[in-house]
Amino acid sequence: MEELKATPLRADHENLKALMAPFGGWLMPIQYSGIIAEHKWCREKAALFDICHMGEFLCKGDVVANGLENVFTFSVKSIPVGRSRYGFLLNDAGGVIDDLIVFRLAEDEVMIVVNAATTDNDFAVIRSRLKDPAALTDISARTGKVDLQGPLSREIMVRHFGAAIQDIPFFKFIKTSILGSDAIVSRTGYTGELGYEIFLPADKVAEFWRLLLEDPRVAPAGLGARDLLRLEMGYSLYGNDLDEQITPLTAGLSTFVNMNKEFVGKAALEREMEQGSFRMKVAFKVDSRRAPRHHYQILQEGDEVGVVTSGAFSPMLACGIGLGLVKPEAAALGTRLTIKQDRVEMEAQVVELPFYTGGSLRS
Amino acid sequence: MAKFYTKEHEWVEMAGAQATVGISEHAAHELGDITYVELPKIGKSVKQFDALAAIESVKAASDIYAPVSGKVAEVNQALDDAPELVNQGAESQGWICKLEGVNEAELGALMDAAAYDEYLKGL
CATH class of the missing domain: 2.40.30.110 (Aminomethyltransferase beta-barrel domains)
Structure with missing residues (x-):
């Protein structure tokens, strides 16, 4: 058996007496005080999640010239700088290799955020589809990710990290500085609540986590609560509701597929549209x-x-x-x-x- | 009156010929937040170690087995709307049902509190 990977917060979880279990090749906190109490805290206050297991890639250069534009089911070049878009990486049969979010960091730079269990395969597949494979870098190991989600998350983030966060609209992000390091604060999440996904250097994650937990309105929540929260919204979980045998059309997610552009798997989706799912x-x-x-x-x-x-x-x-x-x-x-x-x-x-x-x- | 336990983590407590049945504190803790209890029908007859009821938590669905044979005389109706009572007191207000017509000789196949504690240590 392959050894489980641990996030930079492992010791913090153990100090909080979290129940830990394997998830996507990682040892992750499933619950702290209890799944239902953590779920309620997120719906009413602000819950803090360790999401360091997810993968992040950087892709540099012009997205048409390097070939990234045709890799996913959505257009990357039309994402304005400062915005992100959700969609899929498909196989030839239209099956979902992964669901992911692309952040347009600059005209010539994007960050791709993928699921933990699929990170290595995603990297290989995306790389193989690029005209310039060297444009893609896996920054998962040095990138930390923490989600703060809940109706109180905005005021908490503003109080600790500045007014710039106040006006971030849904599915938009800002580049900012947190604890003296470059960070990305994105108004996205997986809970159905107002919330933020915060990307910062892996070696700053523990300090950030502890600082937020000092706020009495913040409590840690594990993957158990996260699963309930996402399911109440009907969000798909890769590995359960999506996999390589399921197409986005079958999964009811055609909103995230742009049939007016080229991408791997498009021909299979056209056939499915013609013949019915x-x-x-x-x-x-x-x-x-x-x-x-x-x-x-x-x-x-x-x-x-x-x-x-x-x-x-x-x-x-x-x-x-x-x-x-x-x-x-x-x-x-x-x-x-x-x-x-x-x-x-x-x-x-x-x-x-x-x-x-x-x-x-x-x- | 003494309480007895099964290897499947049910408990039974006798009062006359009637037995109160539930799941152990240990089992409730292991299951996590209890979200549903399927209570047995009143009048149902069960044999010792047969499926009696079912319980679900955020993590799993499990059967509850009859620690002794008997006929269901009463069920804890409060669990229909508040299954979390099992988490709050699995061996008190979180009882599942009462059985009548119980043969006390069957208790010999169960563990007393001290033996159950030992059993848990070995798990």
Whole structure:
């Protein structure tokens, strides 16, 4: 077995008595005080997440000349400097190699932020598609990332790191200085709340983390709470709701695919559009507090029609919620579904996303 | 009255011929935040170590097995809306159900508190 990697905050997590577990090749904090308490803290105050496991690449040069423009499902050259865009890296069959965000740092420089487990493969794939492979550098090891998310996150960030943060709009970022080092503060996140993703040198992360935790409005939250928060918004988790066998069209994410440009996998998506998808993403709410879970079967009137890709008990809705892939005929809003695994069985109904609409995301 | 435990981390406490059943503090702690308890139907008869109820936490779904044979006489209805009571007191207000018609001889197959403590140390 490969040895687990640790973030610069490992000792801090241990001091906070976090429950640690492997995630994407890393030893990560799953919970501190408790998953539901941390989830609630994020919805009401400001929760601090160690996200140092995610990967970051820099790509230098003109994005058309170096070939980056045709690597992802969205246009990079049309991202204004200071903005970021979400989308996909696909294989030839249109399957998702990774979902990622590209930050336009300058006319001739972008940062690509990718999932932890996929970092090495993403780097190799992106590099192989560039006309100038040397343009791409993996800066994951020297880059730290911490997310502060919750309705109070703006006032906390402004108080500690200056007024420049006050006016960052959603999906925009600023380059600034934190603790004497260059940092990027981005108004993005994975929780449905107002919040920031902060990139700073790995060797500054612990100091930053401790400083924020001195604020009584801030509490640490682990990957357990993060998973509940993202699922209440219906955000996909790579490895569960997205993988190399699932296309963005199947996953209901065509908004993040620009068919008016070239990219690897486009021909396969055109075929899927023509022929129709053989399965589709569906969001469903359970009639009880029972939680659907990854790999549970989905049935419609007794026939198996699909599988659960993500599921949990939603503290905000006080019922089970889930995402799944089903035959298209079972995906219509209002469809009644049965979710089943061994002795566990629950009734559910297809609903619209997001499950939770009360977040401070755009406030 | 003494409390007895199973290897699957249920507890049972006798009062006359009636037994109160729940999951141990240790089990509740391991499960984390409890989000759902499937209570058994009143009148249901179970044999010792058969599936009796089910419990879910943010992390996992598990079955609860009957520590002794009997017939379900009462269930802790409060858990329907407040399953977190199990986290707050798994061996007090978080009890699951009461069984009647229990044969005390079956307690011999269970552990007392001291033996259960030893058992936990070995896990």
